[in-house]
Amino acid sequence: MPRFDDKVALVTGAARGQGRSHAVRFAAEGADLVLCDRCADLGTVPYGLASAADLEETVAAVEAAGGRAVALEADVRDGAALARVVDAGIEAFGGIDIAVANAGIAGVSTIAAMTDDEWQNMIDINLGGVFKTLRAVAGHMAERGSGRIVATSSVVGRLGAPNIGHYVAAKWGVIGLVKSLALELAEHGVTVNAVCPTSVDTAMIQNEAFRELFLADQTSYTPADVERAFTELNPIPIPWVQPDDISDTVLFLASEEARMITGEAVPVALGWNARTAA
Amino acid sequence: MSGRFEGRRVLVTGAARGQGRNHAVRFAREGADVALLDLAVEEMETVAYPLGSRAELEETAALVKAAGRRVEVLVADVRSLAQMEEAVGRAVAAFGGLDVIVVNAGICTFGELATMSAETWGTMIDVNLTGAFNTVRAAVPHIYGSEAGRVVATASMAGRAGWENIGHYAAAKWGLIGMVKSLALELAPRGITANVVCPSSVDTTMMKNEASYKLFRPDLENPTLEDALPAFQSVNVLPVPYAEPDDISDAVLFLASDQARYITGATLSAAIGVNAKNI
Ligand SMILES: NC(=O)c1ccc[n+]([C@@H]2O[C@H](COP(=O)([O-])OP(=O)(O)OC[C@H]3O[C@@H](n4cnc5c(N)ncnc54)[C@H](O)[C@@H]3O)[C@@H](O)[C@H]2O)c1
Ligand SMILES: NC(=O)c1ccc[n+]([C@@H]2O[C@H](COP(=O)([O-])OP(=O)(O)OC[C@H]3O[C@@H](n4cnc5c(N)ncnc54)[C@H](O)[C@@H]3O)[C@@H](O)[C@H]2O)c1
Numbered sequence: 001m002p003r004f005d006d007k008v009a010l011v012t013g014a015a016r017g018q019g020r021s022h023a024v025r026f027a028a029e030g031a032d033l034v035l036c037d038r039c040a041d042l043g044t045v046p047y048g049l050a051s052a053a054d055l056e057e058t059v060a061a062v063e064a065a066g067g068r069a070v071a072l073e074a075d076v077r078d079g080a081a082l083a084r085v086v087d088a089g090i091e092a093f094g095g096i097d098i099a100v101a102n103a104g105i106a107g108v109s110t111i112a113a114m115t116d117d118e119w120q121n122m123i124d125i126n127l128g129g130v131f132k133t134l135r136a137v138a139g140h141m142a143e144r145g146s147g148r149i150v151a152t153s154s155v156v157g158r159l160g161a162p163n164i165g166h167y168v169a170a171k172w173g174v175i176g177l178v179k180s181l182a183l184e185l186a187e188h189g190v191t192v193n194a195v196c197p198t199s200v201d202t203a204m205i206q207n208e209a210f211r212e213l214f215l216a217d218q219t220s221y222t223p224a225d226v227e228r229a230f231t232e233l234n235p236i237p238i239p240w241v242q243p244d245d246i247s248d249t250v251l252f253l254a255s256e257e258a259r260m261i262t263g264e265a266v267p268v269a270l271g272w273n274a275r276t277a278a
Numbered sequence: 279m280s281g282r283f284e285g286r287r288v289l290v291t292g293a294a295r296g297q298g299r300n301h302a303v304r305f306a307r308e309g310a311d312v313a314l315l316d317l318a319v320e321e322m323e324t325v326a327y328p329l330g331s332r333a334e335l336e337e338t339a340a341l342v343k344a345a346g347r348r349v350e351v352l353v354a355d356v357r358s359l360a361q362m363e364e365a366v367g368r369a370v371a372a373f374g375g376l377d378v379i380v381v382n383a384g385i386c387t388f389g390e391l392a393t394m395s396a397e398t399w400g401t402m403i404d405v406n407l408t409g410a411f412n413t414v415r416a417a418v419p420h421i422y423g424s425e426a427g428r429v430v431a432t433a434s435m436a437g438r439a440g441w442e443n444i445g446h447y448a449a450a451k452w453g454l455i456g457m458v459k460s461l462a463l464e465l466a467p468r469g470i471t472a473n474v475v476c477p478s479s480v481d482t483t484m485m486k487n488e489a490s491y492k493l494f495r496p497d498l499e500n501p502t503l504e505d506a507l508p509a510f511q512s513v514n515v516l517p518v519p520y521a522e523p524d525d526i527s528d529a530v531l532f533l534a535s536d537q538a539r540y541i542t543g544a545t546l547s548a549a550i551g552v553n554a555k556n557i
Contacts, residue, residue, distance in 0.1 A: 158557075182554040186515045191551075198540075235466030241540045248537035257528035260521040263554020267544050271471075274462040274543020278557055 002030035010034040013103025015050030017202035021243030027067025034089030036074040046209035076129030101133040101151040126170035142188035155269035158278035182263030191262035198269035199240040235271030284309035287373040292383030294330025296482035300523035306345035313369035327487035356409030362416035381431035406450035427470030462543030471542035478549040479520040515551025
């Protein structure tokens with residue numbers, strides 16, 4: 001039996017990448033989807049974000065997988081917009097059982113050279129956006145006495161890393177937020193967990209800014225050089241995992257099988273985490 | 279979700295009962311052949327409750343057979359590398375190899391470190407830490423050839439924090455986590471994963487025995503399970519006194535499945551939320 005029959009899952013940052021993968025996988029296992037994305041670029045982000053057409057494509061893929069979808073353009077920094085997304089989901093499907101706080105951005109800068117805007121956008125989206133997403137569903141789920149929340153942190157949410165200090169700070173923050181909300185919602189039957197990926201094969205890393213970061217000492221490089229540089233991060237010697245691999249863990253945490261797991265951060269990180277305390 | 283382990287060969291230590299039995303039967307129901315290892319001697323020095331019996335081990339074997347899978351019963355003490363190598367050798371001979379190693383056998387005893395006997399300390403470290411090493415040492419070389427090699431070890435929330443009255447157990451479980459993280463790094467180039475599941479409390483004899491009731495209710499002369507339940511629950515975050523073995527099997531089988539092929543060196547707390555107050 002599909003694990004998510006009659007369930008409704010909300011996914012932020014659903015227009016492409018991991019968010020799209022989670023949405024389609026939930027649909028394939030029986031769920032209906034409530035989707036949102038910013039659908040526009042952002043000045044401090046050194047690569048393009050998703051478009052409205054991308055979000056439409058996710059809707060089509062969800063429907064092709066057998067699910068229904070409502071999709072709204074919404075920026076996770078905008079609490080009122082997220083409330084509208086949640087309301088639209090409840091209106092369409094009667095409630096929200098699962099929420100995946102996935103939307104996020106990346107950026108590249110040393111802390112010494114970072115601008116106020118780079119810092120602020122990062123914290124506002126990757127931490128504040130997760131807070132606003134969690135807040136938007138917490139009361140609803142507590143009232144219903146059940147729910148599953150999964151937030152996307154990162155393997156660097158448990159360690160230090162140069163050139164992405166703002167991203168690291170935000171992702172550590174996500175884990176603190178998740179653990180605290182897990183404690184607050186435990187008595188209401190809601191679990192709250194995080195997934196911590198290593199590099200994932202999406203537009204967030206497959207762009208010029210990240211290639212340059214990884215190959216700073218080379219004036220020119222081939223795709224094989226890029227793969228080698230990313231592979232160096234991971235004990236299991238491959239450069240990155242696929243969105244599907246992250247969906248496997250997100251869906252596990254959202255399933256009945258994880259009912260005794262809450263406040264946990266699960267690394268899908270090719271063993272990078274084995275070098276840390278987490 | 280049937281069939282995630284079709285044709286895979288699984289070794290489970292501490293399989294006579296409790297979590298080990300449950301893991302074994304769940305693997306079998308999803309298509310695996312299972313080698314069941316246990317000491318199968320009810321009494322052990324320093325341990326205040328009966329361990330798994332030979333009859334219980336045979337009962338687990340019957341359950342695996344009832345699932346239509348091959349079973350190999352191995353009586354061995356995880357404290358003895360020689361016994362473990364001999365036993366694992368029999369499983370490998372019977373199944374033609376191994377894919378998944380579930381490092382589960384363990385004991386629990388109580389005492390303050392300042393007054394603990396050397397025997398209580400030593401038995402704990404021998405079973406819960408060296409026993410895990412012996413299991414790994416004996417079995418891991420046999421999963422090198424597997425398409426889906428997996429090691430899953432059972433630690434505890436006491437492997438992530440200090441805990442009064444079980445300092446030796448905490449030391450063994452912290453040690454186990456350090457060992458498995460290191461193993462994960464050593465096995466990563468082969469694409470084999472090694473992970474840890476950390477339960478808080480689980481509905482097995484290890485939790486349900488008089489010594490445990492007394493530890494949780496020192497105020498009572500002869501506490502019963504009923505007396506201990508609220509104290510059990512007070513440790514946890516979700517409002518339950520303990521998880522069921524099935525809940526831990528859910529996590530173990532997930533980590534052993536194809537879906538977790540890129541998760542390694544992880545400590546997955548299936549711990550009723552106790553971990554939310556921790557790293
Ligand atoms: N790709 C990686 O290597 C990697 C590694 C670890 C963690 N992550 C995390 O995974 C999550 C998903 O990223 P991805 O890899 O799919 O990248 P992606 O860029 O393909 O997808 C991110 C999505 O979020 C949307 N988004 C960005 N800012 C938004 C905002 N303010 N409001 C609403 N939507 C917004 C984007 O439009 C995009 O559709 C992110 O939280 C990211 O930090 C990614
Ligand atoms: N029950 C709990 O609350 C709890 C909580 C956290 C972790 N754990 C861990 O879970 C694992 C399984 O425990 P359980 O709860 O099923 O308890 P259990 O006592 O029911 O099962 C343990 C099994 O291990 C076997 N065993 C013990 N010493 C052995 C040895 N030297 N050689 C071979 N077999 C041996 C026993 O005979 C028994 O069958 C243990 O590692 C334990 O530390 C248990």
